[in-house]
Amino acid sequence: QITLKESGPTLVKPTQTLTLTCTFSGFSLSTSGVGVGWIRQPPGKALEWLALIYWNDDKRYSPSLKSRLTITKDTSKNQVVLTMTNMDPVDTATYYCAHRRWLLDTGYSYFDYWGQGTLVTVSS
């Protein structure tokens, strides 16, 4: 059974750096075709993809946020960490991590398991 859970601060001040941890179970991030992604959703708005990290340590970032994001993994701890610098009130959102399955034979990929999300508010 695959589960993921996000953790981190619920409130950050403008200009601060946000660090979120995704702790997962039921899969290994050293298995071919596996990745973990971060997606956020401002209140009442659409989903926005932020970053992805794969089993081979390949990393992908949203072009619009790339300069502010860093994603890393700790395979031994079953954790993925996302840092976002220079936080602003517009970054207030629920942040989700999700299991990314990549079917290597066909190239299809999708987020098939999601964490419950964590609401981060940016305010002074």
Add this chain to the structure above:
Amino acid sequence: DIQMTQSPSSLSASVGDRVTITCRASQSISSYLNWYQQKPGKAPKLLIYAASSLQSGVPSRFSGSGSGTDFTLTISSLQPEDFATYYCQQSYSTLWVTFGQGTKLEIK
């Protein structure tokens, strides 16, 4: 980058109705298209991957079709639990992921 546009943005329908939601990509994405359902306060749930493959455990009243730039999600007979927001997402690009802006399905 690849833009995903859903229509309509919102939709009112009744239990038992057949409903279709459309997603259009700004360039051809073959069949690299996924659909998710999200209920208020909950994480998204994968419904369809590879444009038409039903995720395990998802009711068969959900179906997906399309390829290239135009895709549809169809619910054959709406059930009360289907009222939610639906998102498409392209997985064609190996560089980034893009979601559509969502379609809110409401009870008429």
